[in-house]
Amino acid sequence: MSQLPAEIFKAYDIRGIVDQSLTADVVRQIGHALGSLAAEQGQRAIAVGRDGRLSGPELAGALMDGICAAGIDAIDVGCVPTPVTYFAAYELDCHSCVSVTGSHNPPDYNGLKMVINGTTLALQAIQDLKTRIETGHLKHGKGERRSANVATAYVEKIIGDVKLARPMKIVMDCGNGVAGAIAPELFKRLGCDIVPLFCEVDGNFPNHHPDPSKPENLADLIKALKETDAELGIAFDGDGDRLGVVTKDGEIIFPDRQLMLFAADVLSRVPGGTVIYDVKCTRLLAPWIRQHGGVPLMWNTGHALVKAKLKETGAPLAGEMSGHTFFKERWYGFDDGLYTGARLLEILSRAVDGNLLLKNLPNSPSTPELNIKMAEGEPFTLIDKLKAEGKFNGAEEIITIDGVRVEYQDGFGLARPSNTTPVVVLRFEADNNAALERIQADFRQALNTVWPGIKLPF
Numbered sequence: 307m308s309q310l311p312a313e314i315f316k317a318y319d320i321r322g323i324v325d326q327s328l329t330a331d332v333v334r335q336i337g338h339a340l341g342s343l344a345a346e347q348g349q350r351a352i353a354v355g356r357d358g359r360l361s362g363p364e365l366a367g368a369l370m371d372g373i374c375a376a377g378i379d380a381i382d383v384g385c386v387p388t389p390v391t392y393f394a395a396y397e398l399d400c401h402s403c404v405s406v407t408g409s410h411n412p413p414d415y416n417g418l419k420m421v422i423n424g425t426t427l428a429l430q431a432i433q434d435l436k437t438r439i440e441t442g443h444l445k446h447g448k449g450e451r452r453s454a455n456v457a458t459a460y461v462e463k464i465i466g467d468v469k470l471a472r473p474m475k476i477v478m479d480c481g482n483g484v485a486g487a488i489a490p491e492l493f494k495r496l497g498c499d500i501v502p503l504f505c506e507v508d509g510n511f512p513n514h515h516p517d518p519s520k521p522e523n524l525a526d527l528i529k530a531l532k533e534t535d536a537e538l539g540i541a542f543d544g545d546g547d548r549l550g551v552v553t554k555d556g557e558i559i560f561p562d563r564q565l566m567l568f569a570a571d572v573l574s575r576v577p578g579g580t581v582i583y584d585v586k587c588t589r590l591l592a593p594w595i596r597q598h599g600g601v602p603l604m605w606n607t608g609h610a611l612v613k614a615k616l617k618e619t620g621a622p623l624a625g626e627m628s629g630h631t632f633f634k635e636r637w638y639g640f641d642d643g644l645y646t647g648a649r650l651l652e653i654l655s656r657a658v659d660g661n662l663l664l665k666n667l668p669n670s671p672s673t674p675e676l677n678i679k680m681a682e683g684e685p686f687t688l689i690d691k692l693k694a695e696g697k698f699n700g701a702e703e704i705i706t707i708d709g710v711r712v713e714y715q716d717g718f719g720l721a722r723p724s725n726t727t728p729v730v731v732l733r734f735e736a737d738n739n740a741a742l743e744r745i746q747a748d749f750r751q752a753l754n755t756v757w758p759g760i761k762l763p764f
Contacts (some may be wrong), residue, residue, distance in 0.1 A: 310335070313682075314417075315436050317725030318428050318610040321408065321417030324361040328416055330368040333406075337372020337380075339435045340404065340420060342445040344378050347423040349402050351379035353454070355391030356406035357484040357545040358507035361416045366406045369418070370451050377447015381454050385507065387484050387546025388419060389642035393463075394456045395421055396638055407484075407545040410517035413510055419545075425617075428610030461492050467636055468648040470497045470655040477530040477539040479503040481516030481523065485546035489644055496648060501536050503527065516543050518550025519629050521558060521674065528556040538660060540650070542643045547609070548629030549643040551650065553661045562587035563667045564650065565625035566594050571653050572623045572635050573600040579622045579635075582615055584608075585708045586627035586675065586733050589718050590668040606708040608725055609641050627675070627733075670717075671742050672735035676763045677724075685723035685730045691756040692721060698748055712748075716741040719749045732764065 310332060314322035320336060322328030344352055352373050356362035362385065370380035383394045388405040395403040402422045408415035420427040427435070438444065478493065478500050480486035486505035493500055503526055504513045514523050518541040527539040531554055541550035551559040562583065569581045573595070581595045584607040592602035605615045609630045616624045622635035630641035637645055654660030680688065689709050698704065698712045698719075705711040709722020709731070717736025724731050732749070736742035746764050753760055 310436055310439060312436070315432050317432070318608045319409075319417050319419045320432065321411060321415060321726070323414055324365070324416050328365070330364055333365045333418070334368040334372040335439045336418065336435060337369040338375045338444050339372075339438045340422065341373040341376025341378040341449065342438065342443070343435070344402050344422050345376055345445045349378065349400070349423055351381055351398070351400040351402070352422075353381045353383050353391060353394035353398055353400055353403040354406065355383040355386045355388070355394065355403070357388065357408070358385060358482070358487070358509045359408055359413065359416050360509040362406055362509070365416055369404060369406060374449035374451055375447070376445045376449065378449045380449060380451045382451065383454055383456050385484060385487060386457055387488060387644060389547050389640060389644060390457055390460050390488065392421065392640040392642070393460045393638065394454065395424075397456045397459050398454055405545065409545050410515065410543045412515075426610040426613050428608065428614070457488055461488065461495065464492060464645055464648055465495050468496060468652050470651055472655050473497045473499065474538065474651055474655055474660070475499040475501070475536045476651070477501040477503060477527055477534065477536045478505065479524070479527045479539065479541040480505045481518075481541065481544065482506060482508040482511050482513060483516035483542055483544040483546060485542035485644060489542060489546070489647070492644060492648070493651075496651065498651065501530055501534050503530060511544070518543055518548065519675070524550055524552055524558060527552050531556060538654065540647045542647075543629065546643050547641045549631065549646045549650070550629060551664070553664055555661070557665065559664050559667070560627065561625055561629045561631065562591055562627050563664075563669065565623075565631065566591060566667050567653055567664070568623055568625070568631065568633075568649065569595050569600060570598045571649075572633070573598045576622045576635055580619050582612060582619065582621050582624035584612060584626040585705065585711050585720060585722060586731070587625070588670070588672065588735055589713065590670060594668060604705065604707070607722065613640065670735055670737055671739050673733055673742070673764065676732040678730040678732065678760065678763060680728050680730065682728045685728055688730060688753075688757050689721060689723050692752060695756050696752040697755070698752060700748075714741075714745060717745050719745045721749065721753070734764075
């Protein structure tokens, strides 16, 4: 019976510090468990890709050793963005894949995003892998290891699908993440003139952190837009499954507003389609979706949970405030920052002034994502108390599918426990600054009542 570090088995993926909680031996055991699960579901092979982190080759090798030990073949697709690994599961017809990636975590982290037989592993399924290893519930055999290049097919597939109405000049910041291996070539072939920033893959991330959801990581992009004649800026996260967008004048178009643009476009071809968005998104999104003939559906945060809902509902489009966007219309339904960027430019290229199109999307005063740091387990306890005892004056609706989202006539407030780190995530939005302050005061009082002495970031 092997004891594994519980803290690496997260809600949507496996993630840990390399050579501490996440060692090659642990990853090999997880590979054995994944291979065993795949075998039970009648699968024969798992595609394995990795991002540009320095620990990637060793951990991907250990993972493939484990997969083969279960009698399942491991197909090495190399150092590619996570969406290219997802694509490999379709292109190689193996229905299963694992991306060895630490996403946007610091350089000393790595992890695994896992798909078995077409289903992204999340929540209990990830805990079940741990149990499977610890109880020795494993298959044994001798799978083969082979390599495949799917990056070329991926680029060709997008070029065959997405058409720009005119050439565009853009600044592209890859943050030294793995998107830099493919994105510049892809966007040049789509008809873009590119001003590249940090497109060399370097697992040390020497310039800035590859997380476009944080405004400070977009400073270089904003500066380059001022200094060049490029009309738009795009940025990718560390493994290329999330997109950041900045206008010529330096305005960040957050993903919930990007989703408005995509929804209007997709619904023009799929009238009556459902558009899924997570609890962190703007309340301006639902009326916009209805106005364009669609059905809005708010859902839990988490790429794996949104993908499951997309599959269940047959929705053509979904998106998260964190920057994961999922196109089922014309694509596969997985989150893909590169494809999302291509679809964005396709829409903007039809306009004489793409920036105007973005800036005219509905907007209202809001906060970025705010975090309350707590001890492990405390965020869930706090939110349970808030659900049971929280008093919110003037609330029109309290939504509790994922944390506590309180809808007011003139705004909303959200508090939810993160499933990846021990923090409570907060976000506020309102029609004007006075309403925003009132809603924050309401939350401040409710949080202080259920958890006296709590340190709040607002």
